Amino acid sequence: MPSLSNPRNTIEIIQKYHFVFQKKFGQNFLIDTHVLDKIIRAANVTREDCVLEIGPGIGTMTQYLAESAGRVVAVEIDANLIPILRETLAGYENVTILHEDILKTDIKALAETYNGGRPIKVVANLPYYITTPIIMGLLEGGAPVDNITVMVQKEVAERMQTGPGSKDYGALSLAVQYYAEPYLVANVPPNCFLPRPSVGSAVIRLTKRPKPAAEVRDAELMFRIIRASFNQRRKTLLNGLSHSAELPFSKESVAAAIEWCGFPASVRGETLSLEQFARLSDRLGEADGGGISV
Ligand code: SAM
Numbered sequence: 001m002p003s004l005s006n007p008r009n010t011i012e013i014i015q016k017y018h019f020v021f022q023k024k025f026g027q028n029f030l031i032d033t034h035v036l037d038k039i040i041r042a043a044n045v046t047r048e049d050c051v052l053e054i055g056p057g058i059g060t061m062t063q064y065l066a067e068s069a070g071r072v073v074a075v076e077i078d079a080n081l082i083p084i085l086r087e088t089l090a091g092y093e094n095v096t097i098l099h100e101d102i103l104k105t106d107i108k109a110l111a112e113t114y115n116g117g118r119p120i121k122v123v124a125n126l127p128y129y130i131t132t133p134i135i136m137g138l139l140e141g142g143a144p145v146d147n148i149t150v151m152v153q154k155e156v157a158e159r160m161q162t163g164p165g166s167k168d169y170g171a172l173s174l175a176v177q178y179y180a181e182p183y184l185v186a187n188v189p190p191n192c193f194l195p196r197p198s199v200g201s202a203v204i205r206l207t208k209r210p211k212p213a214a215e216v217r218d219a220e221l222m223f224r225i226i227r228a229s230f231n232q233r234r235k236t237l238l239n240g241l242s243h244s245a246e247l248p249f250s251k252e253s254v255a256a257a258i259e260w261c262g263f264p265a266s267v268r269g270e271t272l273s274l275e276q277f278a279r280l281s282d283r284l285g286e287a288d289g290g291g292i293s294v
Contacts (some may be wrong), residue, residue, distance in 0.1 A: 009124075025055075025127055030061060034246060039064075055126065073114050128199075155200075217285055229277075233269075237254075
């Protein structure tokens with residue numbers, strides 16, 4: 001099978017199967033060999049690796065992955081792409097095609113079946129409409145994952161890797177950085193895809209940390225606090241947290257915890273680091289347990 005990254009071959013296979021692009025599945029296929037090379041290199045794929053590819057499309061990146069990895073498991077939701085993948089990947093014995101919705105796939109079980117429970121690598125040109133649930137599912141879901149190298153919308157890549165003080169900093173930055181170390185691999189312009197997306201793209205690699213970046217007693221509470229802080233960006237942290245329907249804390253207990261942490265009374269959530277959110281969460285959690293709040 002000739003390489004699909006040549007746009008002519010991509011168009012040929014699309015025409016042969018009368019394939020119609022589905023916007024609802026975020027279908028923008030990669031047609032640039034340099035970008036494909038960069039992704040595979042950044043993911044550091046070797047023959048020892050089992051790679052999960054999310055959304056293989058017509059199999060362009062899958063062919064590249066199959067050349068470098070020990071095993072590739074490609075999960076594709078669109079039934080119309082399955083016969084195409086069977087043809088484009090026919091020569092590769094180390095590829096398994098699964099016709100599934102990745103949001104319903106048990107990735108822990110997949111790693112068990114295809115890699116004996118050892119950590120897998122995830123590589124994908126993601127469907128942008130579900131970037132966040134896919135990434136958070138991979139990071140929080142308890143599946144053994146080594147690294148995740150993915151094409152995402154440029155703004156989302158920026159949000160994942162930025163820190164306090166930036167306009168892009170938010171709940172996604174903190175959630176990603178709690179579990180993983182982000183590294184921006186490359187910016188990718190719309191002309192590298194067919195059809196061209198209306199937004200810029202970027203490849204980001206998230207290397208899962210051996211343990212989370214901050215020590216916190218109740219991570220779930222910390223993320224509720226983080227979400228509440230960023231839900232109401234223009235409010236002070238004090239108002240954001242004490243008026244949140246997701247949190248049980250009184251204004252007095254929030255004010256006391258902010259003071260105990262040494263933050264100014266008018267502090268905003270967007271200036272706090274992960275470490276500082278962890279301290280605040282531990283303090284509020286203690287106060288809650290002591291019956292001070294509610
Ligand atoms: N990997 C191909 C490439 O780079 O040319 C295609 C990438 S395209 C941006 C996203 C792919 O994800 C499409 O093939 C689409 O059908 C698939 N997809 C969308 N939603 C999905 C889901 N929930 N589960 C699995 N695949 C999905």
